[in-house]
Structure formats: C-alpha cells, structure tokens
Amino acid sequence: MTPSQEPRRKDAVHNHAAILAAAVSALAEDPYASVDAIARTAGLSRRTLYGHFDDRDALIRELIANGAQRFNRIAEEVHDPDARVALARLAALLWREAAHVQVAAALALDEAHVEGTAEALAPLRRRVAALVRQGQDDGQFREDIAAPTLARLIEEVARTVVARTDAASPGAADLAVRTLLSVAGLSWRAADALLAEHPDLLTSPEESA
Amino acid sequence: MTPSQEPRRKDAVHNHAAILAAAVSALAEDPYASVDAIARTAGLSRRTLYGHFDDRDALIRELIANGAQRFNRIAEEVHDPDARVALARLAALLWREAAHVQVAAALALDEAHVEGTAEALAPLRRRVAALVRQGQDDGQFREDIAAPTLARLIEEVARTVVARTDAASPGAADLAVRTLLSVAGLSWRAADALLAEHPDLLTSPEESA
DNA sequence: GGGATCTTGCACGCTGAAGTGCAAGATCTA
DNA sequence: TAGATCTTGCACTTCAGCGTGCAAGATCCC
Numbered sequence: 001m002t003p004s005q006e007p008r009r010k011d012a013v014h015n016h017a018a019i020l021a022a023a024v025s026a027l028a029e030d031p032y033a034s035v036d037a038i039a040r041t042a043g044l045s046r047r048t049l050y051g052h053f054d055d056r057d058a059l060i061r062e063l064i065a066n067g068a069q070r071f072n073r074i075a076e077e078v079h080d081p082d083a084r085v086a087l088a089r090l091a092a093l094l095w096r097e098a099a100h101v102q103v104a105a106a107l108a109l110d111e112a113h114v115e116g117t118a119e120a121l122a123p124l125r126r127r128v129a130a131l132v133r134q135g136q137d138d139g140q141f142r143e144d145i146a147a148p149t150l151a152r153l154i155e156e157v158a159r160t161v162v163a164r165t166d167a168a169s170p171g172a173a174d175l176a177v178r179t180l181l182s183v184a185g186l187s188w189r190a191a192d193a194l195l196a197e198h199p200d201l202l203t204s205p206e207e208s209a
Numbered sequence: 210m211t212p213s214q215e216p217r218r219k220d221a222v223h224n225h226a227a228i229l230a231a232a233v234s235a236l237a238e239d240p241y242a243s244v245d246a247i248a249r250t251a252g253l254s255r256r257t258l259y260g261h262f263d264d265r266d267a268l269i270r271e272l273i274a275n276g277a278q279r280f281n282r283i284a285e286e287v288h289d290p291d292a293r294v295a296l297a298r299l300a301a302l303l304w305r306e307a308a309h310v311q312v313a314a315a316l317a318l319d320e321a322h323v324e325g326t327a328e329a330l331a332p333l334r335r336r337v338a339a340l341v342r343q344g345q346d347d348g349q350f351r352e353d354i355a356a357p358t359l360a361r362l363i364e365e366v367a368r369t370v371v372a373r374t375d376a377a378s379p380g381a382a383d384l385a386v387r388t389l390l391s392v393a394g395l396s397w398r399a400a401d402a403l404l405a406e407h408p409d410l411l412t413s414p415e416e417s418a
Numbered sequence: 419g420g421g422a423t424c425t426t427g428c429a430c431g432c433t434g435a436a437g438t439g440c441a442a443g444a445t446c447t448a
Numbered sequence: 449t450a451g452a453t454c455t456t457g458c459a460c461t462t463c464a465g466c467g468t469g470c471a472a473g474a475t476c477c478c
Binding site: 245255264 | 466467475
C-alpha cells in the first residue's frame with residue numbers, strides 16, 4: 001500500500017530484491033521451501049531475511065503482488081482481434097515468466113494463499129474469460145463446454161503445462177501454446193495452420209540468431 | 210509381498226481398511242494431512258493407527274500399492290481397436306476412481322514418493338504410451354508432438370482435470386473425456402461426434418435410470 | 419466366561435521450521 | 449572518517465507432527 005520508503009541503503013534495497021528473486025526460484029522448485037532455504041538461495045542469512053520481511057507470509061504476499069502485476073500487465077498487452085491468436089499469444093508471453101508462473105500456480109493451490117492469489121490475478125482471469133466468450137461467439141472455440149468452465153479448464157491446463165514442463169527444453173513454449181489451442185477446441189492441424197500463419201507466436205520471442 | 214496374515218480379529222481387519230479409506234479421502238483433500246487427521250477421519254485414535262502401520266510411510270506405500278493395482282487393472286480392461294475410443298474409455302473408467310486418482314496424483318508429485326508411484330503405475334503408463342503410438346500411427350492423434358511427450362502431456366492433463374474438478378458435479382466425467390481427446394489432437398466437433406457414436410462412454414457408466 | 423486381541427489416552431522424546439533479542443562486526447554514505 | 453544502517457551468528461522459545469511405552473479398558477472369539 002505504501003511503496004514509498006524513507007531512504008534505504010542500496011545494499012539493503014539490493015538484498016530485498018535478491019530475497020524476492022531467490023524466493024521465486026526456490027519456491028518454483030519446492031513450494032514448501034523453508035525461509036532458511038530461501039535466504040540461503042539469496043546468499044543471505046535467515047536472520048537477515050527477517051529484517052526485510054515481518055514473516056514468511058509477508059514475503060509470500062509481496063511475491064504474489066509482484067507476480068500478479070507482471071501477469072496482469074501481460075494480459076493487457078494482448079490485443080489480437082482473433083481470439084485464437086490472442087490466446088496463443090497470451091500463453092506465449094506468459095511462458096517467458098515461467099518461473100513466476102510456477103510459483104503463482106503453487107501458491108494458488110496452497111490453501112493458505114488461495115484467496116490472495118485469486119484476488120491478485122483477477123484481471124488476468126477476466127481477460128481469459130473474455131477471450132473464451134469471444135472465441136465461442138466467433139465460432140472458433142469449442143461450444144460443448146460452457147464458457148466459465150472452459151475458461152477455468154484453460155487456466156488449469158495452462159498451470160499444469162507450465163509447472164510440469166521443463167521450461168528450458170526447446171519447443172516447450174510451442175507445446176504449451178499448442179496444448180491450449182487444443183483445449184480450446186481446435187484440431188491439431190488447425191492449430192498448426194494458425195501458428196504457421198503467425199510465426200511470431202513460435203519459439204523465441206526475441207529476434208535472436 | 211506377504212498378504213497372508215495369521216488370523217486377525219475382524220474389527221482389526223475392518224479398522225485397517227477403514228484407515229486406508231480414510232487416508233484416501235483425507236489425502237485427496239490435503240496431500241499433507243497429518244497422521245492424526247487420517248486416524249481421526251477413520252474414527253480412530255492416532256495411537257491405533259500406529260498399531261496397523263509401522264509409520265506414515267508404510268501407510269502411504271500400502272496406499273500406492275492399492276491404487277496402482279486398481280488403475281493397472283483398469284488399463285488392462287480397455288481393448289477397443291480404435292485408439293480414440295480406448296483413450297476415452299480409459300479416462301471414463303479412471304474417473305470412477307477419482308478419489309484414488311487424486312491421491313495417486315498428489316503422491317506422484319511428492320518428492321518423497323515419486324519413485325514408488327512411478328514404478329507402481331508403470332503398467333498404466335505403458336498402456337497410455339502404447340495408445341498414443343497407435344493413435345498416431347492410425348493418423349487419429351496429433352503428430353506435431355512426439356509420442357513420448359504427448360503421452361506425458363496426456364497424463365499430466367488427466368491428472369489435473371481429475372484433481373481440480375469437482376467429481377460430484379454432473380458432466381464432470383464428460384469434461385475429462387472431452388479434454389483428453391482434445392489434447393490428443395481431435396477437434397471438439399470430432400470428439401463430440403465420436404462420443405455420439407459411443408454413448409456408453411458418456412456420463413454414468415452404470416445403466417441407472 | 420475367560421483369555422487373547424485391540425483400542426485408547428497420556429506421557430514422553432525427537433525433529434524441523436518459525437520467529438525474536440542481542441551484540442559484534444561489516445558496509446554504506448554523507 | 450564517523451555515524452547510521454545492515455548483516456550475521458547464536459542462543460532461545462514456540463509449535464506441530466512423528467513415533468513409542470505403558471497400563472487400563474473394550475471387544476472379540478472360542
């Protein structure tokens with residue numbers, strides 16, 4: 001609520017960020033990583049962590065807030081008029097935040113934080129729901145499953161694919177995108193054709209060699 | 210290994226089973242349910258549970274063995290020559306074991322028991338892998354994803370759908386079946402048509418009114 | 419009924435993780 | 449460089465969950 005702080009030393013600022021980053025990677029591996037493990041991952045002592053966060057929960061809450069902001073921003077970036085393309089793009093963009101998504105997914109399933117994450121991710125959820133409705137209205141998405149259910153299904157499958165796939169392996173992002181289009185109702189050939197028409201949705205989002 | 214026991218009192222036998230059943234339902238809700246919670250769910254004291262199982266791990270192992278046997282038996286039951294139908298039927302049959310599947314899924318993700326569950330479920334896994342290969346050979350399943358990857362994807366999605374769906378809600382089983390066919394590469398209309406041709410795959414497996 | 423078998427409550431001990439206080443030392447910043 | 453700000457190690461408390469010993473009472477089975 002009050003992001004402004006009285007002037008802090010730069011190493012403190014740095015460490016605060018380092019702890020959050022460490023929490024992302026540690027929790028992505030083990031959703032129940034201890035405070036000690038997180039601190040150590042950040043190269044700091046457990047005691048120091050408590051200088052930055054009141055308790056474990058405060059850390060988690062800040063993590064959620066951070067992640068949600070990223071995701072919701074991404075959701076706003078997607079503007080394609082074609083719901084299929086929009087869904088694919090959303091998936092591709094979120095893929096780049098894989099580690100963050102994994103943590104968010106884990107926390108979203110953790111009884112203790114369901115509420116918080118649900119609330120924070122509401123904008124992203126709304127975007128998905130809107131996409132699904134549009135996709136169905138345009139006759140591009142499946143109609144054998146009611147829109148809210150389908151939206152939820154897509155969320156869950158996305159969660160799973162991100163969480164249970166080695167993000168580093170080549171083609172992993174493609175697999176995620178293709179899977180979501182399939183769940184949305186497209187045949188694999190239709191999805192394939194769609195991606196062929198939109199090469200920007202494939203593989204590396206940066207135009208590296 | 211030695212299921213035969215010297216004669217045990219019938220209440221003891223009953224309680225042993227009750228504990229296993231309680232473990233299924235308790236762990237389905239909370240994968241980290243305590244021994245105490247499980248015992249209480251069975252209407253027994255924690256102390257009694259330790260009379261039936263050496264420790265928590267022994268309980269879990271017996272649970273895995275039980276569940277795996279059910280699943281593997283189901284996997285053997287499926288004989289349809291059409292891979293699409295076979296996959297759908299497999300999903301439909303497994304759905305009836307939802308609670309057991311949930312536990313197995315949770316345990317399969319738990320670092321401490323991955324190995325055990327993986328081994329126990331190998332037959333089911335092989336069946337899925339074979340189905341996928343056949344489906345691809347017959348040109349019915351997607352070919353944009355390599356067979357082993359697709360098999361894994363189907364497993365993961367199945368896991369998710371079962372775990373994250375209210376098994377009691379009407380049509381939940383249908384949703385699971387349709388989702389898996391989609392992931393296999395079918396368009397939703399193709400899946401719909403397939404299910405229309407095989408009404409026995411839909412809804413209640415028993416022929417109730 | 420009576421002996422064997424179970425169940426139960428309670429009191430332990432053990433472990434791991436959370437969170438705190440404090441004083442000494444390291445690091446920034448003005 | 450000096451004072452403010454951080455970091456750290458260590459000792460401590462709390463708490464929850466696991467696993468055990470034991471004796472008293474309940475239940476079963478012959």
